[in-house]
Amino acid sequence: MGRRTVLAALGIGATGLGLGTAASPRASAAAPASGTPAAFAQPSCILTPEAMEGPYFIDEDLIRRNIIEDRQGIPLEVRITIVDGVNCTPLAGAEVDIWHCDAGGWYSGHLDTSPDVPATSPEHVEPTDPSRFLRGLQITNRRGEVSFRTIYPGWYYGRTIHIHLTAHVGGQEVHTGQLYFPEEISREVALLEPYVRHTGTERLTNQEDSIYLEQGGAQTTMNVRPLRPGRPKLGYVASITAGVSSGQTPEPPVSPSA
Template sequence: MTRRKVVVAGGVAVAAVGVGGAAAVNAFAGEATAGTTTTASGAETCYTLTSETTEGPYYIDADKIRQDITEDQEGIPLTLTLKVIDAETCKPVRNAAVDVWHCSALGVYSGYEAMSNGGGGGGPSGGPTDVPTGTPTGEPPSGPPPGGGGGHAEPTDDKRYLRGTWKTDRHGHVTFRTVFPGWYQGRCVHIHVKVHVDGTWTDAGYEGGHTCHTGQLFFSEKSVLASAEVAPYSTSTVTRTTLDEDTIYPGNGHEGGLLYLAYDKRHIARGVHGRLTMGVAPDETHDSTDTGPSPSATSS
C-alpha cells in the first residue's frame, strides 16, 4: 500500500459549494434506477461497477482540499455532484477522498501549461505558427494525447486551478464547483476523477489508504455544442473531438461516466448542473491505467 497525503493550502479548507447562478432545468437525460444484476458467477450485486479508465499524464497528487476549484478561471459555471456507493451492497461510501481535475475552457491543464495544446490563446510557446489547411495526410503526432493514455508527466508549473479534493458525506455525496471544461486536440470534453478509501482525514489533509476507482466523466454532444457558442469556448481554434470519436470514452453511456446534465437550453451561460452515481469496489485497487471491461454504473 502506498502512502498518499494531500496538503491543505494554508491548513484551511475552502468553504462549501454554493449554487451560484446556475439554472437547473431541462435535464437532457431521465432518471435511471439502480437495479439488481447477476454476475457471471451467479452472485447478485445491487449496482454495476463504474468503468475504469486511464488516469492520463496530468494527475497531480497532493492537491488542494477544497470544493470550489474554479480560482480565476473563466467559463460556464458547473456544479458537479457525485455519489459514491459500494457496487455490491449499494451502501454509500463515506469519508472517501474524491479527486477531480480537468482542463480550462480553452483546453489547458494547470501544472502543465507549457505542455497543453489548448486553443484560442495562440498555443504553447515553441509550437507552429502557421495555420494548416486541407486534410492532414501525414502520421499523427507521436506520444500520448494530453489527458489520455500514457505515463505520468512531471508538472511544469505550480498552478493548481481546476483541481481539488473533497470527502464524501454520510450519504456518499461530494459536490464541486468549477467551470464547464473545454476541449483540446485528440480528446472530447471530460473530467478526471479518483476515489480513495481506507485513509485517514487529518488537519493536514488525507493520508494513507488506496485508490479504488480511477475514471473520467463525460458530457453530451448537445451540451458541448451549446457551450461552444459562449465565450471563451467560442474563441477556441482547436478542432474538437466528439464523444463518439473519443478513444477513451467506453461508449456505454452513464455506465461509462456520461454525466446527467441540467441547464437552461436557451441560456447555458447561466450554469450547468452535472451528477452521477459511481459504483465502486472499495476493497479493490484501481489507481492508474487499468482499463479492463468493468462497465460502469447506471447512475443517478
C-alpha cells in the first residue's frame, strides 16, 4: 500500500498535527530538519499555486534527508516551510515529498525514458527499474520546516529546471506543485560540469516553459543563494514557504473589551 492508504487506515487526522501535539510514529522516525528559523523562508498567508504532478512520482516512504545517492552535480540544500494558507500557522507533522531529475535529465525509476525526447504522457507512469536517486520524504518540525540535501537539477525535453513537491497532512494530499530556480542561477549552473555535457536537448528558460507560465511558476520560484559568492561549484541553498489548504479552521477574532 502507498503512504496515503496507510495513513488513512491509521486514522491520523489533520487536527492532530497542530503545534504542541505529539509527533506521529512516522514523524519520530524521520531525521530532524536542519537549520534555524532564520535560515528558512518567512511564512506567507497566501495559498501557493499548484502545478501538475507529472508522470514520475513514486509513492514510497523514502524517509531521508540526503537524497543524492550516486548522482553527480552541484550541491544543493532545499529548505521548505509548510504553513496553513488561511491562518499562516506552521504545519507540524506534514509529510513533504520532493523528486527531480539528475544533471543529465534522468529520473530514477524511469531509466528507460530518455530525457531528450518528448514524454509519452503527462499522466502517471509506473516505475520500470529499482533506482530511487533524487527522491525523498521528510516530516515537518514544529516550525513547519524540512530540508533536503540534493544536487541542482538538470533539464529534459520541453521543461525548465524544476523540483516536484507534494505535501500530505493526516494522510490527505494538501498540495502538489513544482519549485523553480532564478534564471540567472540556472544559466550559471548549466555551464558547469556535469550539466554542460547534456547537449541532447535544449534547456528551456522559465519564460519559455508553458507549465511555469500557466501554473504559478513566478510565485513558486525559490530564493537561491550560493554557499560562497563567486564560487558556484561549492553549491547553493534554496528556500521557499508553501501555503497550503490544510482544512484547519482559523481562530475567531477576539472582541475588544468595552
